[in-house]
Amino acid sequence: MSEPIAFLGNLDPDEEAEFLAALAAALPEETFRPFRTLTPDERAAVRIAVVANPDPAEVAQLPNLAWIHSLWAGVERLVRDLGTGSAPIVRLIDPELARTMAEAVLAWTYYLQRDMPAYRRQQEAETWRQLPYRPPGEVGVGLLGFGALGSAAAERLVEAGFRVAAWSRAPKAVPTGVTAFSGPDGLTGLLAASDIVVCLLPLTEETRGLLDAGRLAAMKPGAGLINFGRGAIVETEALIAALDAGRVSHAVLDVFPVEPLPPDSALWRHPGVTVLPHISGPTTPGSAAAVVAGNVRAYRATGRIPAAVDVARGY
């Protein structure tokens, strides 16, 4: 019998129980134990921790930790809290999450392509007016971030007939139907070519505030924005100014610098904004547990730690 796997996080009790049950079902040969139930000897023996927003002071009480498995795909908070001295952090790369996110990208891209915000406003004003139809082949969708989620989204968008472009840090091979951009110059090119910009970037030192007044002004006049990455990538004041000036026609925001979105935020009431409560790509316990199971089993069999986050790079 191996040492227990520690479970650390700030989930509510029902959520924690659901994740623990899913992990136990996916890995019946292992024992998952909430950190608070571990004795000092057990804490000293722990090699693997599965975490969801853990308290860094608790992580520090696991002196022989070999690696940490995050239950979230985004790890900027973990990287910030645990710092460069942390045990390797393995983030969640879950095909089911990628599928859910790609579905959300397609759904909200259609929302903008089919002018639903404008028809909502027309209904409120009891206006009967048919706006010109733009077929997907005439609509450029630019993805900021072409990783696990961006590439899954690109596949759905290409299938649906949109003109797809994708931006990454390093140049990448891309599938047929996707135009690749990379680096700072590539960003200007992608923004100028996109009718809808979809952010699926991680939050890092380089991406914080990336979509500022200058970059929003570099978007096509009247383009739409979807932010499913992290809130702090878009500068809120600059976005509101761009919406007020009509430079950006509508923003679908699922992520915010502070969550839940504070009641006094102007975004709640702005007619050019759709607010979603961080729901575009939820972690589902069953599929996340299957991913954790695959990684833990590979580690037990080979002793090799799964591919980890580059803490210096931030993702």
Ligand code: NAP
């Ligand atoms: P990933 O596989 O690590 O991909 C990240 C992509 O961003 C890569 O293509 C990377 O470029 C690119 N990138 C990073 N920094 C860049 C920079 N400075 N300039 C240009 N491109 C840059 O991550 P993922 O799994 O797709 O997830 C992306 C993010 O989505 C997560 O970090 C998380 O914040 C967010 N997320 C949100 C939800 C939600 O419900 N709203 C759910 C899950 C995840 P390279 O390819 O060159 O490395």
